Amino acid sequence: MEEFQPTHILHTAAMTAVEACEQDPALCQKLNVDVVKLLLETAEKNNIHLTFLSTDFVFDGKNGPYKEIDETNPCNAYGASKVAAEQIILASSAKAAILRTILVYGVIADKKRSNLVLWAKSKLGAHEAIKVVNDQWRMPTWVDDLADACILCIEKSATGIYHISSEKMYSVLEAVQEIADYWGYDKSLISPISAAEIGQSENRPQKTGFILDKAKKELGYRPTSFRDSLPLIDQQIKFYMK
Ligand SMILES: NC(=O)c1ccc[n+]([C@@H]2O[C@H](COP(=O)([O-])OP(=O)(O)OC[C@H]3O[C@@H](n4cnc5c(N)ncnc54)[C@H](OP(=O)(O)O)[C@@H]3O)[C@@H](O)[C@H]2O)c1
Secondary structure: OOOOOEEEEEEEEOOOOOOHHHHHHHHHHHHHHHHHHHHHHHHHHHHEEEEEEEEEOOOOOOOOOOOOOOOOOOOOOOHHHHHHHHHHHHOOOEEEEEEOOOOOOOOOOOOOOOOHHHHHHHHHHHOOEEEEOOEEEEEOHHHHHHHHHHHHHHOOEEEEOOOOOOOOOHHHHHHHHHHHHHHHHOHHHEEEEEEEEHOOOOOOOOOEEEEOOHHHHHHOOOOOOHHHHHHHHHHHHHHHOO
């Protein structure tokens, strides 16, 4: 910080694996909460604006889609750590924004990483059968939209909480069927499975989704629909992942 003297920090790093956070709550606290405290101290001292990425997992998933002012009630340690970090940010005097986002997908240069779209596309493209949860609902977020939201937030030095996602609610199964439709894959390869069958009925929110009015009005955020993002991703894959 002393060397670069930034005006803005965009803090994306986190311990994000739900089961790992459950198994090692001390490390989860260190990475997801204590690091935020340190960044906030620097931000306060040097008048730096902080943007922090948070998650729909701050909610219990019983009443989605959610507004920014809705009460949080996480059902796992990962969500709880993000709530703790959010509370510290909101209580501090630093200029800071919290961008909550949902099920992020898109093209990644690092081939070791994946997400729902890249995973489903690669499995179905290889004619592999997949099981996909049919009783968890989300509004998936194209990573390019999230990047735009981060830039808007930084340009405006916005403060407070903003919800960033797409606008249409999909079950994870429906999202994967949309992927199969777009790329013309055999949908009979996709079979439904319940959250309970994969041990996620208690520790994942069932139905999240966000109401985006605040981000649209105050940041000028314009979400891309899940369907419309797929041809753009197709072009990006051809360009970046040859
Ligand atoms: N992906 C989603 O669907 C989603 C949804 C809601 C919110 N979010 C939030 O968005 C942010 C990014 O998520 P993601 O999906 O990109 O997570 P991810 O794939 O798990 O990546 C996490 C990143 O954090 C870095 N990191 C972790 N511990 C670190 C440490 N001790 N020091 C330095 N870097 C460290 C990792 O570095 P390495 O590359 O070195 O491992 C990695 O680049 C997180 O804050 C997450 O909570 C994501």
